[in-house]
Amino acid sequence: MFDPNDFPQPALIAVNGVELEVFEAGRRDAGKPIVLCHGWPEHAFSWRHQVPALAAAGYHVIVPNQRGYGNSSRPTEVTDYDIEHLSGDLIALLDHFGYEDAAFVGHDWGAMVVWGLTLLHPDRVNKVINLSLPYQERGAKPWVEVMEDVLGGDFYFVHFNRQPGVADAVLEAHTFQFLRNMYRKNQPPAAPQPGMAMINLAKAETPLGEPLMSDAELAVFVTAFESSGFTGGINWYRNLDRNWHLLADVDPVIRQPALMIYGDRDAVRRSENLTAFVPDVEVVNLDSGHWIQQEQPEATTQAMLRWLEQQDAA
Numbered sequence: 103m104f105d106p107n108d109f110p111q112p113a114l115i116a117v118n119g120v121e122l123e124v125f126e127a128g129r130r131d132a133g134k135p136i137v138l139c140h141g142w143p144e145h146a147f148s149w150r151h152q153v154p155a156l157a158a159a160g161y162h163v164i165v166p167n168q169r170g171y172g173n174s175s176r177p178t179e180v181t182d183y184d185i186e187h188l189s190g191d192l193i194a195l196l197d198h199f200g201y202e203d204a205a206f207v208g209h210d211w212g213a214m215v216v217w218g219l220t221l222l223h224p225d226r227v228n229k230v231i232n233l234s235l236p237y238q239e240r241g242a243k244p245w246v247e248v249m250e251d252v253l254g255g256d257f258y259f260v261h262f263n264r265q266p267g268v269a270d271a272v273l274e275a276h277t278f279q280f281l282r283n284m285y286r287k288n289q290p291p292a293a294p295q296p297g298m299a300m301i302n303l304a305k306a307e308t309p310l311g312e313p314l315m316s317d318a319e320l321a322v323f324v325t326a327f328e329s330s331g332f333t334g335g336i337n338w339y340r341n342l343d344r345n346w347h348l349l350a351d352v353d354p355v356i357r358q359p360a361l362m363i364y365g366d367r368d369a370v371r372r373s374e375n376l377t378a379f380v381p382d383v384e385v386v387n388l389d390s391g392h393w394i395q396q397e398q399p400e401a402t403t404q405a406m407l408r409w410l411e412q413q414d415a416a
Contacts, residue, residue: 117194120175128157141210151399170334236373286311365390
């Protein structure tokens with residue numbers, strides 16, 4: 103297990119009208135920036151296993167708590183969490199460090215942000231590595247509307263949108279239980295189960311499955327969410343259909359080299375035609391549930407480093 107005291111100390115950096123809590127490792131003068139983007143309900147600390155290895159390989163590793171998370175700003179307007187704002191934060195972060203472009207890595211919702219960032223600002227992204235969540239085709243109808251039609255109003259994406267504030271309050275009242283029960287090996291948090299499953303996880307008294315991390319590691323997440331609450335992160339979900347509209351006139355093809363890492367036991371659906379939208383993609387499958395980089399840290403890190411070395415040598 104990882105000692106939380108070994109994670110870099112953060113700095114608050116003003117970008118794009120907010121402050122981001124940013125963790126750094128490696129040399130700024132190496133000319134090899136890589137930005138690691140967490141998902142929900144996560145934190146920059148979810149990349150703790152990858153940061154030292156990437157820094158040792160010569161990368162300047164930049165790991166922000168994105169808006170709504172940790173000690174980063176938490177705007178009150180729901181629309182302040184759409185893909186234009188989230189990607190704008192990352193572009194402003196590159197500007198802060200003086201980089202023209204960088205490699206971007208995302209897991210879960212972080213992957214959604216990295217895909218959208220690459221579509222909106224293709225000249226600022228030189229490589230893409232995403233975990234769990236593949237490229238999402240835009241389709242003919244907004245994403246939440248489709249989920250509501252197929253999975254019903256209780257599916258958690260729909261529930262977050264149609265019943266604002268309900269889940270937020272329950273999760274905040276049961277922060278430790280919720281995160282303890284979410285962070286289990288082989289757990290399928292994104293499975294098409296009733297939307298109240300997230301609330302049920304928060305209320306479950308008995309731990310479910312094998313723990314993903316030590317008590318000290320879990321405490322980092324619990325402390326962060328006890329301070330920040332969950333509304334900022336859930337507001338990312340509440341902009342999903344807005345994002346669908348914002349991406350209407352964007353070239354939908356990702357032209358950068360990409361690495362897609364799936365967990366074999368992750369319930370997130372794989373893309374059936376990934377190469378149609380991400381033609382220069384390599385796919386890696388790991389024996390993992392949803393929390394890939396935390397459940398299989400060594401395999402994830404090695405897959406990332408091998409692929410990055412190949413791309414840098416090309």
